[in-house]
Amino acid sequence: MALRCPIVSVLGHVDHGKTSLLDKIRKTRVAAREAGGITQHIGASEIPIDVIKKVCGNLLQMLKADLTIPGLLVIDTPGHEAFTSLRKRGGALADIAILVVDINEGFKPQTIEAVNILRQYKTPFVVAANKIDLIPGWNSKEGPFVLNFNEQNQHPNALTEFEIRLYENIIKPLNEMGFNADLFTRVEDITKTVCIIPVSAKTGEGIPDLLMMIAGLAQKFLEQNLKLDVEGYAKGTVLEVKEEKGLGKTIDAIIYDGIARRGDYVVVGGPNGIVVSKIKALLKPKPLDEMRDPRDKFKPVNEVVAAAGVKIAAPNLENVIAGSPLRIVPEDKIEEAKEEIMKEIEEATIETDEE
Ligand code: GDP
Numbered sequence: 001m002a003l004r005c006p007i008v009s010v011l012g013h014v015d016h017g018k019t020s021l022l023d024k025i026r027k028t029r030v031a032a033r034e035a036g037g038i039t040q041h042i043g044a045s046e047i048p049i050d051v052i053k054k055v056c057g058n059l060l061q062m063l064k065a066d067l068t069i070p071g072l073l074v075i076d077t078p079g080h081e082a083f084t085s086l087r088k089r090g091g092a093l094a095d096i097a098i099l100v101v102d103i104n105e106g107f108k109p110q111t112i113e114a115v116n117i118l119r120q121y122k123t124p125f126v127v128a129a130n131k132i133d134l135i136p137g138w139n140s141k142e143g144p145f146v147l148n149f150n151e152q153n154q155h156p157n158a159l160t161e162f163e164i165r166l167y168e169n170i171i172k173p174l175n176e177m178g179f180n181a182d183l184f185t186r187v188e189d190i191t192k193t194v195c196i197i198p199v200s201a202k203t204g205e206g207i208p209d210l211l212m213m214i215a216g217l218a219q220k221f222l223e224q225n226l227k228l229d230v231e232g233y234a235k236g237t238v239l240e241v242k243e244e245k246g247l248g249k250t251i252d253a254i255i256y257d258g259i260a261r262r263g264d265y266v267v268v269g270g271p272n273g274i275v276v277s278k279i280k281a282l283l284k285p286k287p288l289d290e291m292r293d294p295r296d297k298f299k300p301v302n303e304v305v306a307a308a309g310v311k312i313a314a315p316n317l318e319n320v321i322a323g324s325p326l327r328i329v330p331e332d333k334i335e336e337a338k339e340e341i342m343k344e345i346e347e348a349t350i351e352t353d354e355e
Helices: 018-026 027-032 049-063 081-085 110-120 145-154 156-176 208-222 329-353
Strands: 005-012 037-039 043-047 071-075 096-102 127-132 180-183 194-198 234-244 249-257 260-261 267-270 274-278 279-285 298-301 303-305 308-313 327-330
Touching: 005 018, 005 110, 018 043, 018 096, 018 127, 018 208, 037 279, 037 308, 043 049, 043 308, 049 071, 049 208, 071 208, 071 308, 096 110, 096 208, 096 298, 096 329, 127 156, 127 208, 127 329, 145 194, 145 208, 156 180, 156 279, 194 208, 234 308, 249 327, 267 329, 274 329, 303 308, 327 329
Parallel strands: 005 071, 005 096, 096 127, 127 194, 180 194
Antiparallel strands: 037 043, 043 071, 234 249, 234 327, 249 308, 260 303, 267 274, 267 327, 279 298, 279 308
16 A cells, blocks of 8 residues: 655744745755756645655664655645644644744744644654854854854854753753754654754755654654555545636645545535535646646646645535645445544534643
8 A cells, every 4th residue: 555645744833934944945956956856745845765865864773764655745834823623533634743933033933832732733843943044153064953053163152052052941841831852863752752953044055964753753653653555535634725727716725644536525524514516627736837827827637646736616515624634535435424524513513622
């Protein structure tokens, strides 16, 4: 059975660098192109394992693990308003998360909120300690943090400043919230201690280390309990409902399990009950070089296999809202899908009441 990519979500306080970091990851282009490239999905980017291996190079030896995951599917909308409702049964939509913290500013209200969500859903996460280029005396440059770190000895103050910020602004607040945490190079068991990876979304320092640790974390949890087999019809979550010229209201969704086919039905929860609609088209972004007209952004596909982001064009989607559970099923599975969705909505309501 084929394994799907783990879904990765980026969280953190506003202005700590979530968007910049995602941009930087997507621009690991040079290596990416040679190895087959980063694939653009609707609302997400897929980083194939070959790209990760290429970007990380010798660093990977640090992991002491074979990577069997096919890659990572990183959700493009950081700090999505609907993140708290991006649920699937028994947990959050994301399999793993990157918590972005400005190493100079430390924990802020939204950082704490994010950690609480991750804890509630037992979502494994790493911390990207961003903006290390702003540490006084730090000589930041593109490439692995571990290499650059060893070169910082000409700036002894920079190292001291780094260690103080690392401890006071990240390790200590995480400890206070009940998590063990340390600089990733000092962590023995990544399933027990939260790894902190210093990065700069500005210079690109630490991006290889970050990719390696996310892949490593996903791999470790895959071996323990993360289920990545693709089975049955498509199950997903609505990211956004969008009006598109010529298509009307469409749903952008992340599919976390199963296969969706053209001609299937979309079954989706809404504030006024469940909507069932026959799919007109499953759409993916058109590669830039095929885009002759900027209005002609999407191309229809026959099939979408998890994990993936997809745009769904179908009638009667006006009342669908972001964060809703979704299924894409053949006609004879509509009732089953409805029941699943109702159960999911009930569970989500109970959880919210408990908070
Ligand atoms: P978001 O709100 O978390 O998505 O944060 P943004 O990515 O929009 O970044 C907020 C600001 O911080 C922007 O002005 C970025 O240019 C800046 N920024 C982000 N990452 C870094 C970094 O690593 N170093 C520096 N010096 N600035 C950064």
